[in-house]
Amino acid sequence: CTFGFPELQLDTEIFVSDQEIQKFREQKxxxxxxxxxxxxxxMEKQDKEAQDDEAPSGPLQIGYQIKDSEEIRTLDSIMDEERRITVQGYVFDAETRELKSGRTLCIFKITDYTNSILVKMFAREKEDAVLMKSLKKGMWVKARGSIQNDTFxxxxxxxxxxxxxxxxKTREDTAPEDEKRVELHLHSPMSQMDAVSSIGKLxxxxxxxxxxxxxxxDHAVVQSFPDAFAASKKHGVKMIYGLEANLxxxxxxxxxxPVHRLLEEETYVVFDVETTGLSAVYDTIIELAAVKVKGGEIIERFERFANPHRPLSATIIELTGITDDMLKDAPEVEEVIRDFKEWVGDHTLVAHNASFDIGFINVAYKRLLNSEKVQNPVxxxxxxxxxxxxxxxxxxxNTLCKKFDIELTQHHRAIYDTEATGYLLVKMLKDAADKNIMYHDQLNENMGQSNAYQRSRPYHATLLAVNETGLKNLFKLVSLSHIHYFYRVPRIPRSQLEKYREGLLIGSACDKGEVFEGMMQKSPEEVEDIASFYDYLEVMPPGVYRHLLQLELVRDEKALKE
Incomplete structure (x- = not known):
């Protein structure tokens, strides 16, 4: 289609003078x-920069040589201004600046892993400025100069x-070639809040x-396995695929x-112990209190202090309200335990978190009375x-007492805890009767039903795949823990681990494992039964457990090593 004008044909003629053409050529x-x-x-500028940037041959030296005999100060020892000291460390940041005055300033940061410091150096000569550009992140250097308070x-x-x-300085493994270790407990960044180095670097x-x-x-997941496989192939290191599970x-x-006793007619001894710490082996009882409950009423009380013959820690004093003065004239633990055993008779024992309290009583019975462990129903x-x-x-x-309006006068004092637990027991037995639980040996019938896995506290355990069957079972357990047994964390019930145990090695893990925790709180004989479930026990360096000393969960370095 055409619009507007018909087709046009233009003839063009250009008139240019010789003068204008000459002017155009000169301008071009x-x-x-x-x-x-x-x-x-x-080009000259680039050549100059290339010459300037040319790295010096041999180790970098700016200024005078620092002799090996020079005293090296650690960075954590620098507390104030100093006239002249020598330090050394790893350069983790470096930059060079041209100042308005024409001088060159090199700023770099070093660490010797005790502390870090910022170092400034001004070029004194043109050669210094060239050398400063060679100072890069990743170097190790010695630096000598003064320490000053910088206003900037x-x-x-x-x-x-x-x-x-x-x-x-790099860390080396000096073990003979045929005696090199194999690390069997390692986390990658897929372990939440528990690692920083990639599996490739490791x-x-x-x-x-x-x-x-x-x-x-890794904790509960296997998401680093593909990277681990690639790293294993690249470096020729055999990869053992595993998991740190929440068991x-x-x-x-x-x-x-358990015995066939009618709960409604039984006499209960509700007891509580206060101790110098959490270990039944290394710590001792400082207060033992109990009440007898019959027909929903407290009918008798037992309260005794025991002399531990050592000062209490500040934590225990604050927690329990018991002081050294209260214990200095108290009877021996042996006497208190003997009186308690006679007072209890064959009645049913009751405690809140009974495994802890019974653990102390069992150790005391054996060590002090040379008697067998508790035989009473509990x-x-x-x-x-x-x-x-x-x-x-x-x-x-305290939470349960608040729910049921039971007065708890002073929590973590044995006599007050036992009275509150006694009234709580009466309430609980009525609610158990509503569920048709009438006898003591019926209490465990509902142990593994419905959401029982949610009520158990998870222990850490290490699972290692020995072969392809083990790897397949490991994947099944991961899926089960995330899909069917997830409660706050992915959990693996012991029954499921037993079911899919083929091809797996099970290790006792860290201080959150049940073997180590058992050794902190129970007698070695009791823990042997726990340990029999595992294929190997993990014994880690003391430094891994040092936080337990700070938390006063373990008494001292000697107890920790034992």
Whole structure:
């Protein structure tokens, strides 16, 4: 289609004078000469920069050489301004600046892993400025100069006069080639809040040290396995695929030493112990209190202090309200335990978190009375509460007492705890009767039903796949823990682990494992039964457990090592 004008044909004629053509040619030639000159200047500048950036041969040295005999100060020892000191460390940040005055300033940060410091160095000569550009992140250097309070960074900095590159200190494995270790407990960044180094870097380090294999045991997940496989192939290190699991019992016993006794007619001894710490082996009883409950009423009381013959820690004094003065004239623990055993007779024992209190009583019976462990029927109100009231967020004694309007005058004093637990027991037994639980030996019948896995406290356990069957079972357990048994964390019930145990090695894990925790709180004989479930026991360096000393869960370094 056509619109508007019909087709047009234009004839063009150009009239240009010779003078204008000559002017155009001269202008173009001048522009070409200018471009050539700029290109030449740029090339000379690049050549100059290339010469300036050319790295010096050999180790970097700015200023004078720092002799090996020079005293090296650790960075954590620098507390104030100093006239002249020498430090050394790893450069983790470096930059060079051209100042308005024309001088060159090099700013770098070093650490010797005791502390870190910012170092400033001004170029004294042109050669210094060239050398400063060679100072890079990743070097190890010695620096000598003064320590000054810098107004710009508002901190102590070093004004360096001399900087020498040194060979970095790296950790080495000096074990003979045929005796290299294999790490069987290792976390990658897929372990939430428990690792920083990638599995690739860790495998690379294992190769440098000559380790033949390495195990990956992330918390509850296997998401690093593909990266681990690639790193294993790249570095020629055998990869052992594993997992640090949250192991739970399908149901924790509510009753121990079950007997066919009618709950309504039984006399109960509700007891509580206060101790110098959490270990039944290394700590001792400082207060033992109990009440007898019959027909819903407290009919008798027992309260005794015991002399531990050592000062109490500040934590125990604050927690219990018991002081050294209250115990200095108290009878011996042996006398208190003997009186308690006679007073209890064959009645049913009751405690909140009974496994802890019974653990202390068992050790005391054996050590002090040379007697067998507790034979009486036992009820744990903590586990009974978890069974009867699964909707509660927690089942601590003070929480349960508050729920049922039971007065708890002074928590963590044995006599007050026992009275409150006694009234709580009466309430619980009525609610158990509503569920047709009439006899002591019926209490454990509902142990593994419904959401029992939620009521158990998880222990850590290490699972290692021995072969492809084990790897397949490991994947099944991970799926089960996330899909069917997830409660706050992915949990693996012991029954499921037993079912899919083929091809797996089970290790006792860290201080959150039941073997180590058992050794903190129970006698070694009791823990042997617990340990028999595992294929191998993990004994870690004391440093891994040092936080337990700070928390006063373990008494001292000697007890920790034992």
């Amino acid at each position: 030639m001048a522009e070409d000469q200018e471009r050539a000159l700029q290109a030449l200047i740029e 960074v508002r901190d102590l900095v070093m004004i360096a006069n001399d900087v020498n590159e040194i060979k970095g 495998v690379e380090q294992a190769k440098k040290w000559g380790h033949p294999a390495i195990a990956l045991t 739970v019992d399908d149901g924790v016993p509510i009753a121990y030493n 009820i744990d109100t903590l586990e009974l509460g978890r069974f009867l009231y699964p909707e509660f967020k927690n089942h601590r004694l």
